[in-house]
Amino acid sequence: MNPSWRKPAGALAIIGLILVWVVLVASFSGQIGGLPILVQTLIYLALGIVWILPLKPLLRWMETGRWRLPPPPRR
Template sequence: MSHEPNWRIPVGMLILLAGLSVYAMLIARYMPGLIGGWHVVFQTVIYLVLGLIWLLPLKRFLIWMESGRRS
């Protein structure tokens, strides 16, 4: 972790917040219509998976924010 400020951290945070907002709006808009009639247990599993799936690219994104490297 660098101790010098760089432009990637604030820009990365804005990109992360914007991306998560778009992702959340898409999920909130389209998923209830697709799985709204399913049993509540299945809906819970789907929403848990969708709530965690955004974490998959996060490691590489955080590395880029801190160091500028892609991996």
């Protein structure tokens, strides 16, 4: 069995996604820092979770080579 190139490429894509997300969030830290602490907490909590959403299709692609799940079989 030949090793797949998708796993190293996907790992690099994940690292790139994280780096882009960190730079994007950090660029708004000045505006977010001026908000009340509770609002800051909620914003950073949401931003800390949202970056995970694009990972599901990326991880699926790394494993199967498909971005989407195949349609369910018809009966």
